Amino acid sequence: MTALLPRRGLAQILALIVILAVDRVVSPQFFDLRLQDGRLFGSLIDVLNRGTPVALLSLGMVLVIATRGIDLSVGAVMAICGAIAASLADTHGLPVVLAAALGAGLVCGLWNGFLVAVLGMQPIVATLILMVAGRGIAQLITEGRIVTFSSPDLVWLGNGSVLGLPVPVVIALGMLILTGAVVRGSALGLLIEATGGNARASELAGVGTRAMIIAVYVWCGVCAALAGVIAAADIMGADANNAGLWLELDAILAVVIGGTSLFGGRFSLVLAVLGALIIQTMNTGILLSGYPPEFNLLVKAGVVLAVLLLQSPKLSGFAGIATRLRGTKA
Amino acid sequence: MTLKALFAASATAALLLALPANAGQLTIGFSQIGSESGWRAAETSVSKQEASKRQVNLKIADAQQKQENQIKAIRSFIAQNVDAIFLAPVVSTGWDSVLKEAKEAKIPVVLLDRDIDPSGKELYLTAVTSDSVHEGEVAGDWLAKTVGTKPCNIVELQGTVGASVATNRKKGFDTAVAKHANLKVVRSQTGDFTRAKGKEVMESFIKAEGGGKNICAVYAHNDDMMVGAIQAMKEAGLKPGKDILTVSIDAVPDIFKAMVAGEANATVELTPNMAGPALDAVAAFKDKGTVPPKWIQTESKLYTAADDPQKIYDSKKGLGY
Secondary structure (H helix, E strand, O other): OOOOOOOOOHHHHHHHHHHHHHHHHHOOOOOOOEEEOOEEEOHHHHHHHHHHHHHHHHHHHHHHHHOOOOOOOHHHHHHHHHHHHHHHHOOOOHHHHHHHHHHHHHHHHHHHHHHHHHOOOOHHHHHHHHHHHHHHHHHHHHOOOEEEOOOHHHHHHHHOEEOOEEHHHHHHHHHHHHHHHHHHOOOHHHHHHHHHHOHHHHHHOOOOHHHHHHHHHHHHHHHHHHHHHHHHHHHOEEEOOOOOOOHHHHHHHHHHHOOOOOOOOOOOHHHHHHHHHHHHHHHHHHHHHOOOHHHHHHHHHHHHHHHHHHHOHHHHHHHHHHHHHHHHHO | OHHHHHHHHHHHHHHHHHHHHHHHOOEEEEEEOOOOOHHHHHHHHHHHHHHHHOOOEEEEEEOOOOHHHHHHHHHHHHHOOOOEEEEOOOOOOOOHHHHHHHHHOOOOEEEEOOOOOOOOOOOOOEEEEOOHHHHHHHHHHHHHHHHOOOOEEEEEEEOOOOOHHHHHHHHHHHHHHHOOOOEEEEEEEEOOOOHHHHHHHHHHHHHHOHHHOOOOEEEEOOHHHHHHHHHHHHHOOOOEOOOEEEEEEEOOHHHHHHHHOOOOOEEEEOOOOOHHHHHHHHHHHHHHOOOOOOEEEOOOOEEEHHHOHHHHHHHHHOOOO
8 A cells, every 4th residue: 555655746736637637637639739830839738848947947946945055046047048048049059058147157156055065055045146156247248138049959949859859848758857866776865865964964975965955056056057048948038037937936846845854954856846737737727717807816826735735744644643543454 | 720620510510510500409218227138239229329319419328237337328418418328227226305406407307218207297298108008008919819708728927026017918918818708818927028938938838838738829918939939849849839828028129030930920029219209208398398298108009910020020129138
């Protein structure tokens, strides 16, 4: 029984199923899929495609949160890297564009990591600096305009397809597998959790907590850079004022919905990505429902509250009693 | 010796050349909001052009979206005793005391693009703004005329919920469309004035309305959302501009690019030239004492594919949109 239904993740999967069912009710054609120009077309694909930026952000964010940190700058980093990619796209090849954008993300992550791990700043304050300054940097790069490009290579990153799936979805899947392989295929994940659980004890036990913290911020920066490039490629332009705006909050929400505590320690990559999908499934459902937009935020808040209630220790305590009762009967 | 004479001669010549221009030249201080959008950048560059056309010395202060910077700029303009002050207010309230200072210094203030609260008071000379309700009406009237008597289902991409521009552009369009029984807004959702959201919302509209077959026209509160929506239609295998009519507001260069490609039908201009009418009003006030009306409405011009979009694109491209 416990093997079939893992305790961790049950609430999230349940929430996703319920929201999908509600989407089906408000929009009968929700699960319809067809091929359009060699690419799958339908609301489900929209959910995956539109959920990609937040899913990518949550992959970095979950590691940062696991070390008891937080990164508020990811939205601004998206804007910076999207701006860099867009301004280079028509004059340079894709490898140069990607290297420059991801490099910028890496530098942003290093900066955050330096402030937190070396200077010992509070993560929320340290990353707030780049959150504010970063959008300014992005606006300087684009000179306040929307920089458009027509480079087919970069456009493909946002709008192309691989085996019928949108390229962004494939990239996000690849990043999930890569991140999972690195942190769970080695002791790295455990060391990150140890750092978040008790940094002082881990330090004394020989864990390089400073290196761990810098590493997770760097990874978070790289993930944000990738999300920024995809967001720019999607609209064939870099919009420094709006790219990634408030997405740091969605990313944090995705991680929290995924059951990772803001106090650090145990984390789950898959559930964080599932959290991002839950958010997007709800967003797409709201758009399809045809309700006036004044209700959007209200509905969103209600659903988030419900999902988090589903995970609250008190409620799962009741569920635990029920399981134990069943266990004694068997 | 000859060198000295040459210097003296050229200095006198320069002085003589400079004098007639200086004699009647107005100096105007312009407190601009900052670089919040492409339109704002275009407004700044058009203001410079219009000022140099009239040989006005325009001093622009960039407030970086902060009211305190604007108040500081206005105080420094008052200290410099400029002939007039242009103000594009970042927020609508909190201007009373600084505008009173300008009034006491007898420097007329002209509001550009946005009005302040309380509106129409004697604190400023005039306000040059566009009527965003009228913009929506122009868009709606064009659609009604183009569609004729055929039934037409319209989807609407609204601006940010609660933004007055969005509310007004919706109101104007609704008024125009309500006069025609064959026109119906079937879906309306916010796209936050951005390309990315415009695209995402249009994707959902297309899915919700039978793959786009039930949609006859899209109305977007700004061109950026429409550019996103056009991409969404193309990716769904639809032909924007033919299968689905488009009408949006602002007239930014990229919508003309889409018009050249036959993917957009119409746009209503929010002119970046607010300084031109303001400069004329100030000149008339200074020369003849003509007091302008409290509100100068700019023209909401409609552009379609018939207006040589390529030429307009070329002329707008360099403005900083």
